Amino acid sequence: LFDLREKLLFEEYPYSKLLPEKETVIGIPRVLSYWDTMPFWTTFFRSLGYQVQISDKSTRKIYESGLSAVTSDTVCFPAKLVHGHIRNLAEHHVDRIFMPTITTVSSENTASTSESMCAIVKGYPIVIRNSDNPEKRFHIPFDAPLFHWYRTEDRNRQLTVYMKDTFDISPDITKKAIEAADQAQTSFERQLKENLLKKYYSLTGEKLDEDFELYQMLEFSNTKPVKVPYKGITLLGRSEERRVGKECRSRW
Secondary structure, three states, X not given: OHHHHXXXXXXXXXXXXXXXXXXXXXXXXXXXXXXXXXXXHHHHHHHOOOEEEEOOOOOHHHHHHOHHHOOOOOOOHHHHHHHHHHHHHHHOOOOEEEOOEEEEOOOOOOOHHHHEOOHHHHHHHHHHHHHOOHHHHOOOOEXXXXXXXXXXXXXXXXXXXXXXXXXXXXXXXXXHHHXXXXXXXXXXXXXXXXXXXXXXXXXXXXXXXXOOOOOOEEEEOOOOOEEEEEOOEXXXXXXXXXXXXXXXXXXX
């Protein structure tokens, strides 16, 4: 499933060319939340006539190439990787680097609090602009618009304004590009889910409803780190309660 997921994330999905092809190459780093939404962004820009260059797969070389710009030793490993991927895009000679700051997305479940993005994920474009500015370091425009996508309507409105202000593309054209991008993202999710259902059936002989919910609830029940002994040392963790489906409940 992981191999299939990666294949589906980075393949090219069908789209109609809404504008003539351009020589401009938009670089998108293969990091953080952009990884999971790659079908959306690649299709969005390609349908508008732009070429898209995704940074290469993460390697030790890519990771180490950006370490000098990391501003915090305690920031998570995926964030540290970002700096190397920015350099990788520069090596590919992209014309612009696109890394939006998306603070909020529509909730995928019943908890309204789940609409907020991880603080590091949503804030890292700001870190990149201040500590590793591609415009100054590589002379590549760094596009990091600030978006608050509480609802789909917010996303559509803010994207159309951004594309008009930055690229002088009309709102009507941008809306059609969003539709194509949504279709690509939906196709990715559908194909992955269909394969998951087949794999589950082949292993258990049980058929799952196509509209099943993997998690109905995820609650962090501790206010302080939980100490967990492990191989002679003590690790700090958190206590979680997960409600899987309607009846099964587990604690971690």
